Amino acid sequence: DTAVSQTPKYLVTQMGNDKSIKCEQNLGHDTMYWYKQDSKKFLKIMFSYNNKELIINETVPNRFSPKSPDKAHLNLHINSLELGDSAVYFCASSQDLGQGSGRYEKLFFGSGTQLSVL
Amino acid sequence: AQKITQTQPGMFVQEKEAVTLDCTYDTSDPSYGLFWYKQPSSGEMIFLIYQGSYDQQNATEGRYSLNFQKARKSANLVISASQLGDSAMYFCAMREINTGNQFYFGTGTSLTVIP
Numbered sequence: 616d617t618a619v620s621q622t623p624k625y626l627v628t629q630m631g632n633d634k635s636i637k638c639e640q641n642l643g644h645d646t647m648y649w650y651k652q653d654s655k656k657f658l659k660i661m662f663s664y665n666n667k668e669l670i671i672n673e674t675v676p677n678r679f680s681p682k683s684p685d686k687a688h689l690n691l692h693i694n695s696l697e698l699g700d701s702a703v704y705f706c707a708s709s710q711d712l713g714q715g716s717g718r719y720e721k722l723f724f725g726s727g728t729q730l731s732v733l
Numbered sequence: 734a735q736k737i738t739q740t741q742p743g744m745f746v747q748e749k750e751a752v753t754l755d756c757t758y759d760t761s762d763p764s765y766g767l768f769w770y771k772q773p774s775s776g777e778m779i780f781l782i783y784q785g786s787y788d789q790q791n792a793t794e795g796r797y798s799l800n801f802q803k804a805r806k807s808a809n810l811v812i813s814a815s816q817l818g819d820s821a822m823y824f825c826a827m828r829e830i831n832t833g834n835q836f837y838f839g840t841g842t843s844l845t846v847i848p
Contacts, residue, residue: 646834656772656822658838665834703776711834718785719766719828722836724778 618642621706621725628696629733635682636691636728638706647689648722649681650705658705664689665711696732704728735759737825739839746815747847753800754810754842756825762786764830767808769799772822772841781823784808812844820846 621638628634640647646665650658662681663670669681678694693700706725712718738757746752758767769781784792784799792799800809812819825839 648836656841656843658824658841660835660838663834670834705778707778709834709836719783721768721780721783722770722778722826723780724770727776727778729776 617726619706619708619723619725621704621728623728624726625729625731627731627733630696630698632696633692633694634696634730635693636704636706636730637688638690638725639688640706640708640723641687642708642710642723643687644708644710644720644723645686646709646711647683648707648709649689649691650707652703652705652727654702661691661704662689698732701730701732704730735839736837737827737839739825739842741842742840743843743845745845745847746812746819748817749814751811751813752815752844754812754823754825754844756808756810756839758806758808758825758827758837760806760827760829762829762831766828767799767801768826768828768836769797769808769810770824770826771819772824773818774821778824782810815846817846817848820844 619640648663649661661675682690707722709722710720765786767784771779782794782797784801796813798811822841824841827837
């Protein structure tokens with residue numbers, strides 16, 4: 616079973632369209648994330664979300680919105696797509712082990728979605 | 734200030750040789766975790782190794798070891814006996830106690846293993 620799965624793997628669309636990328640994790644983690652990886656391979660955090668708090672990177676345009684129907688899912692919806700949105704989008708999840716543990720769980724990544732806006 | 738700095742955009746290593754990929758970090762938290770990920774050309778992110786700030790010994794996982802120098806705030810990845818399949822992007826990352834759910838990534842180092 617894939618721990619973090621995201622679909623689709625490839626998404627080609629026209630400028631101005633609205634699209635969604637789905638993400639599901641079966642690890643029971645309490646926090647999910649969306650990252651954008653640009654052509655220079657730089658990984659930029661877009662959102663992190665658990666059942667208590669949504670943290671939005673302030674540089675993310677409000678055309679991007681996370682939607683979480685439940686703890687195991689965090690979908691990414693993008694309105695009015697632009698050429699600059701072309702990138703690889705990674706969903707990820709992790710668990711907060713608690714501040715007292717002194718341990719930190721790693722980030723589990725999905726396989727990525729290659730978004731191409733034409 | 735950058736939380737994670739990787740100063741080597743690209744590195745080359747001869748097959749079967751060892752290579753060190755540099756990573757420095759910036760935090761005022763006493764407790765944090767450091768991670769290395771590998772991203773081959775196929776695109777997936779592969780976890781390699783983890784080091785906790787309170788760990789007394791340097792982490793090792795097979796051919797990967799982490800040279801953790803806490804006072805210098807460095808967490809360099811050492812790959813021994815390089816293989817052609819090690820050619821990939823390598824990312825260093827950190828997770829802090831005060832921002833427990835946030836991961837900070839470096840800009841990555843592209844490693845090419847030469848036969």
